[in-house]
Every structure is written in C-alpha cells, then in structure tokens.
C-alpha cells in the first residue's frame with residue numbers, strides 16, 4: 001500500500017509564525033482525516049517567503065523554532081501522518097558571520113522532528129538573496145512514508161541535476177520538492193519543464209508543493225503539481241488560490257503512479273489578471289488597510305487599476321476620485337463617471353483649478369518672465385497627489401498609483417505627483433499590455449464584478465496626461481509599440497543599444513529610450529513598491545546605480 005500525499009498550497013503571512021503554524025496544523029488535521037500519510041508544505045512555510053533581513057535576527061529564528069515545535073506538538077496525535085515542514089533553522093554558533101541559518105525541510109512525525117534536510121542550492125539572482133542569509137547543506141535526505149522512500153529537495157535544488165540525482169542514488173523512489181517560486185508570465189510552464197528534466201534524469205516521479213499569495217512585489221501562484229516518472233503531468237492544483245491537493249501514489253508493477261486531479265493552465269492574460277488581483281488583495285489585506293483610493297482620470301491606466309482593485313477588494317472597499325483641471329476634456333469626466341457607475345464604487349469629483357491658480361499666484365513673483373512648462377504640469381499632478389494622500393490620511397485607505405512600466409522606464413511621471421501613493425499596481429505592466437489587458441477584462445469577468453467595466457472610449461482614445469492643452473503622450477515619446485519593445489530588449493533582456501538597432505529599431509528611438517531609462521533611475525528609487533509580473537521588474541530585480549555614466 002503506497003501513501004496518499006497532500007500538498008498544503010497555502011497563503012502564509014511573512015513574520016506571522018503563530019498564524020502560519022495554525023494554518024499548517026489545520027491542514028494537517030484535514031489531510032489526516034482524509035487519509036493522507038504525507039503532508040508537504042511549501043518552502044519556509046513557517047515564516048513565509050521572503051522574510052529578507054528578518055533572518056538576521058536571532059529572535060526571529062527563535063520564534064520560527066517555537067512555531068515548528070507547536071506544529072509538532074499539536075499534530076502528535078495524527079497517527080500515521082508525516083509532515084514535511086519548511087522553516088529556517090539556526091546554524092551552529094561557529095557559522096560564518098552574516099550567514100545565520102539554514103533553509104530546511106523537517107520531517108515531523110509523532111510529535112518529533114525525525115529528520116531535517118538542508119537546502120543545497122541557494123538562489124542569488126532575480127529577486128533572491130538567499131546567500132545573504134543561508135548556509136547551504138551538502139547531503140541528500142530520504143524519508144520513508146508508508147513503504148515509499150521520498151527524496152526531499154527545496155526549490156532551487158531542483159533547478160540543478162545534482163541534488164535530485166543524489167537523492168535517487170540514496171534510494172528515493174519519489175522526489176518531493178518544497179517551493180517558493182515567484183510568478184512571472186510563463187513561469188508555470190517553465191517550472192514544469194525544468195522539473196521534467198529532473199524526472200528524465202532520475203526516472204523518478206516528482207511532487208512539487210508550492211506557495212500561494214502576494215508578498216510585497218512578488219506573487220506566488222500556487223499551481224502545485226506532480227509529474228509521473230514518464231514526465232507527464234499527474235496532478236495540478238488551481239492557480240492563485242489556496243488548495244489542499246490530494247494524490248494517491250500507487251505501485252503499478254515496477255513503476256509508481258500518481259493519481260490526482262489536473263487543473264489546466266490558463267491564458268497569459270488570465271494569469272496576469274489573477275497575479276495583479278492577488279498582489280493587490282494581499283498587499284492591502286496583509287498590511288491592514290480598510291480599502292483603497294485612486295485618482296480616476298478617464299484614461300486607460302487608472303481605469304485598469306480601478307478594475308483590478310474592485311476584483312481584488314470588492315466595490316465597497318474602493319473609492320475613485322476625479323480631479324478635473326482646466327485641461328481635462330469633457331469626455332474624461334464623462335468616462336470616469338460611467339466607469340465608476342459600472343463598477344459601483346464610490347466616486348467623487350474634486351476640481352483642482354482653484355488650487356492650481358493659488359500655487360501659480362504664489363510662485364508668480366519667482367517666475368516673472370518665464371513661460372509655462374512642465375513645472376506647471378507637475379503642479380497639477382502634485383495637487384492631485386496631495387488630495388489623494390489627504391483622503392488616505394483621513395480615512396485610512398491606501399492610495400494606489402497607476403503608473404505603468406513604460407512610464408516608469410522613461411520617467412514619464414511626476415515625483416510626489418502621480419507617483420505619490422502606497423502601492424504601484426501596474427508598475428511592471430507595459431502600456432501595450434495595459435491596452436491588451438483592458439480588452440481582456442472587458443471580455444471576461446473572472447471575479448464576478450461585472451462584465452465590460454471599462455468604457456470603450458477609454459480604450460480607444462489616444463493616451464494623454466492632460467497637463468497642458470491638446471497634450472498627447474506620443475508628442476514626447478515614441479509610439480508605445482516601439483517604446484515597449486526597446487524597453488523589453490534593453491531592460492528585461494540586457495540587450496545592447498547596437499543589437500537593438502541591428503534588430504531594426506531606429507537609432508534615434510533607441511537612443512532616446514535608453515537615455516531616458518538611465519536618467520530616470522532616481523525616480524524609480526522613490527517609486528512605491530508594486531507587483532512583479534515579468535522576468536525583470538523595476539524593483540529588487542533591477543539594481544542600477546543612479547550616479548552612472550555607462551550606457552551601451
């Protein structure tokens with residue numbers, strides 16, 4: 001008789017060790033009641049991923065240790081259930097300075113820690129800094145559960161052949177991987193492909209236990225899965241929600257077969273939408289905000305952010321404010337009103353003409369003889385930022401900023417103006433993708449907030465900041481198809497200026513975009529945190545110097 005395995009695909013809160021422990025205990029009870037013999041948690045389940053420099057605090061590691069003991073104690077009576085629990089563990093006292101702990105998976109059974117596996121491969125690229133915190137292990141770990149020998153691995157271990165091969169050599173019949181693998185577009189398929197390589201090399205089936213939830217700039221999409229020994233998908237949990245995924249392991253002649261439900265993968269747009277919704281919901285929820293507020297301009301960016309916010313939080317928790325200036329077109333407030341009504345959010349109008357005039361009057365003696373320029377444009381953006389922050393201060397709702405990746409790349413945004421706020425929802429979504437996503441959301445209603453929330457004219461009118469008469473984005477920037485393609489090549493793929501020009505882009509466009517990218521590093525350092533959805537976002541994954549003379 002081979003075991004039944006349960007994956008606890010759960011949404012943990014970083015630093016809430018007592019809460020996370022209770023979630024794991026509840027999952028263990030459910031799994032046990034359903035007949036499971038093995039419960040797998042995600043990587044570092046006890047403290048959440050990523051706890052960053054909290055790992056440098058001895059008291060934090062002690063609290064993790066206490067929580068592991070709580071899980072062991074409170075699940076001691078679950079006869080026949082082994083729990084593989086991800087947690088940090090203090091190193092020996094003679095460990096090198098600043099390498100304070102191991103990233104481990106412990107096997108809890110009958111109230112005791114029976115075995116502990118130490119993660120061997122520590123990722124230190126993209127958003128990962130694991131070598132800052134962890135000391136690597138060097139040995140495989142195989143645990144026996146109901147007659148099945150399970151080889152334990154932790155996330156990055158399975159991105160290299162050696163740990164899996166050594167687990168197989170140590171007698172494993174199945175590989176179990178505990179993971180915290182942040183989402184970007186296409187990551188689900190990429191991950192399954194990498195795991196398929198491990199299966200091919202070892203000839204062993206593989207079970208992948210994954211985290212779900214948003215944590216600051218990253219989102220984990222869940223979608224835990226299993227592969228048969230022939231590499232085919234044996235199980236897959238739903239994406240972007242908690243799930244207990246049960247699978248029955250069977251001995252079929254010499255082979256081990258896994259029997260479980262398979263949720264299909266989703267389209268890129270559906271994934272992107274779900275990632276943004278979960279990112280907003282968890283940032284707002286886990287940080288204790290009662291709701292969110294944003295400036296609704298009648299343009300596409302704020303429209304998209306409003307639709308995401310409503311899907312994430314519900315219409316009753318979201319508030320939209322239209323703040324017309326002398327340059328705001330009639331269609332802007334007509335469309336803003338229309339959209340707010342479609343979604344059923346609270347909508348207010350606060351004109352900013354009087355404040356704008358007051359600022360200009362105050363500055364007039366200083367500006368004598370000077371013509372109006374971006375200074376006056378930015379004043380409008382800053383008045384709006386001030387009003388939104390006042391609403392946030394008074395009512396507690398977080399201000400969602402609406403800048404997209406194209407704007408952040410080129411600095412087409414105002415410090416302390418439209419950049420003022422707490423969470424930058426679409427900062428990793430390029431403008432061309434903003435349009436595609438708006439169309440997708442109008443054709444789909446994944447959270448039941450209403451079909452077609454975005455008035456068609458908002459999608460079809462030419463983008464404008466409406467900060468001076470007849471202004472269009474394309475007066476100062478190349479067409480967004482060109483801009484976004486250059487940003488993707490230069491920023492996401494590290495291509496050189498020459499290779500982008502060689503690929504057929506006009507040198508003037510490439511020069512302008514890469515120059516703006518370099519010049520605006522200072523702005524990005526002051527931008528709010530926001531959701532990473534591509535392989536490389538402006539965040540932990542983009543660490544360029546501000547003072548810098550290199551551009552090629």
Ligand SMILES: Nc1ncnc2c1ncn2[C@@H]1O[C@H](COP(=O)(O)OP(=O)(O)OC[C@H]2O[C@@H]([n+]3cccc(C(=O)O)c3)[C@H](O)[C@@H]2O)[C@@H](O)[C@H]1O
Pocket residue numbers: 374377378381407411412413414415417418464465467473522546
């Ligand atoms: N290296 C550096 N390190 C630190 N600070 C630096 C700096 N270089 C300039 N600065 C400071 O930054 C200031 C310039 O930045 P900032 O005040 O933001 O203003 P700035 O970048 O000059 O203007 C904002 C631009 O964004 C456009 N915009 C605004 C609002 C919304 C939208 C939209 O469509 O979404 C577009 C607007 O049309 C304009 O072209 C300088 O005056 C200086 O004080």
Ligand SMILES: Nc1ncnc2c1ncn2[C@@H]1O[C@H](COP(=O)(O)OP(=O)(O)OP(=O)(O)O)[C@@H](O)[C@H]1O
Pocket residue numbers: 294295296297298299300301302303321322323324325328384402403407418463464465466
């Ligand atoms: N009239 C307005 N009323 C309320 N908020 C505004 C208004 N104009 C601008 N904002 C806020 O400032 C942000 C930047 O807007 P702006 O119109 O300058 O450029 P944008 O990037 O094209 O954005 P959008 O597509 O939402 O208009 C908007 O997304 C919105 O949150």
Ligand SMILES: NC(=O)CC[C@H](N)C(=O)O
Pocket residue numbers: 043123128154155156157159179180181182
């Ligand atoms: N936590 C980890 O070890 C993650 C690293 C891994 N390569 C991933 O993104 O999936």
